[in-house]
Structure formats: structure tokens, C-alpha cells
Amino acid sequence: xxxxxxxxxxxxxxxxxxxxxxxxxxxxxxxxxxxxxxxxxxxxxxxxxxxxxxxxxxxxxxxxxxxxxxxxxxxxxxxxxxxxxxxxxxxxxxxxxxxxxxxxxxxxxxxxxxxxxxxxxxxxxxxxxxxxxxxxxxxxxxxxxxxxxxx
Numbered sequence: 001x002x003x004x005x006x007x008x009x010x011x012x013x014x015x016x017x018x019x020x021x022x023x024x025x026x027x028x029x030x031x032x033x034x035x036x037x038x039x040x041x042x043x044x045x046x047x048x049x050x051x052x053x054x055x056x057x058x059x060x061x062x063x064x065x066x067x068x069x070x071x072x073x074x075x076x077x078x079x080x081x082x083x084x085x086x087x088x089x090x091x092x093x094x095x096x097x098x099x100x101x102x103x104x105x106x107x108x109x110x111x112x113x114x115x116x117x118x119x120x121x122x123x124x125x126x127x128x129x130x131x132x133x134x135x136x137x138x139x140x141x142x143x144x145x146x147x148x149x150x151x
Contacts, residue, residue: 004146010081012036012066012074013066018060033064037068046067049065049127088123089147090144095139096139100145104124114150115147116150128143
């Protein structure tokens with residue numbers, strides 16, 4: 001686990017509120033965002049990510065996002081925004097997404113102040129570096145968990 005200083009990062013995304021059993025409802029929407037970017041000739045500048053905006057015991061408000069070069073007016077359910085600059089506590093996970101909750105719990109156990117207000121988070125991210133279409137074995141997938149620290 002490391003602390004990284006990051007600059008603002010524009011992105012395009014869709015948002016939904018999901019539960020553990022309906023999580024695919026948001027996780028499966030990356031192609032929609034990729035197509036939206038392609039239709040506008042906006043290049044993706046990084047790997048797709050999930051941004052957790054609100055986390056409760058029962059549900060998650062989540063964005064499926066893709067970094068891009070600039071914010072532009074959104075259309076339909078796709079919008080653009082910017083991940084905030086600042087310091088992030090970061091860990092890399094290799095393996096199945098089933099292990100991401102444990103990685104997140106390890107990060108949250110650190111004695112640091114996170115950018116959060118109750119169940120709302122400033123920037124709590126999972127970035128997916130492996131394309132399952134290219135590498136079908138989840139044991140080889142690489143995912144980064146990053147949580148923004150309070151200023």
C-alpha cells in the first residue's frame with residue numbers, strides 16, 4: 001500500500017444505485033461509456049473504474065467511468081465529471097474481484113482520515129487494468145483500489 005498524489009482526472013461515466021445481488025447492473029455498462037466516447041472521438045486515457053459515491057450496508061451508489069482528456073457535455077445517461085486531485089491510499093490486487101472487499105477493508109483499517117462524510121465518499125475507486133476478453137482467468141486480473149485522503 002502506498003500514498004500517491006494525483007492530479008484532477010476528467011472522465012465519462014454512468015451512475016446507478018445497486019446492491020450486492022444487482023451489482024452487474026452498473027459493472028456491465030463500461031461498453032456503453034466506451035461507445036459514447038468513441039462517438040465523440042474522445043480518447044480514453046486510462047483503465048475503466050468504478051467510483052463508489054455512497055456505501056451503506058444495503059446498497060452502493062456507483063459510477064462506471066473511463067478517464068478521458070476533457071469534460072464535455074453529456075447526453076442521455078452518460079455524463080462527464082472530474083476525479084479530484086489529492087493524496088490517495090492505494091493498493092494493487094492480483095486475482096479474482098472476490099478479493100477486492102478484503103483489500104478495501106485493509107485500506108480502511110489504516111489510521112488516516114479519508115475524504116468522506118458519513119456514507120458518502122469523495123473518491124473511492126476500483127480501477128480494472130485487465131480486460132477479461134483478453135485474459136479470461138480471474139487469477140491473473142489486476143485491479144487497483146484507491147481511496148482519496150482528506151485534505
